[in-house]
Amino acid sequence: MIFNHLKKSKDLKNVMKNFIKLPPKEQKAFSSLIASFAKKKN
Numbered sequence: 001m002i003f004n005h006l007k008k009s010k011d012l013k014n015v016m017k018n019f020i021k022l023p024p025k026e027q028k029a030f031s032s033l034i035a036s037f038a039k040k041k042n
Contacts (some may be wrong), residue, residue, distance in 0.1 A: 019027065 019030065022030065
């Protein structure tokens with residue numbers, strides 16, 4: 001479900017709008033996913 005929101009989003013503004021619409025549980029999962037990717041890039 002999280003990735004469906006990203007696929008529908010074409011720019012960062014839309015990604016953030018879709019992120020806000022997610023239920024809190026999915027927001028936490030998505031946030032931790034982003035954090036883990038950020039750690040791997042460093």
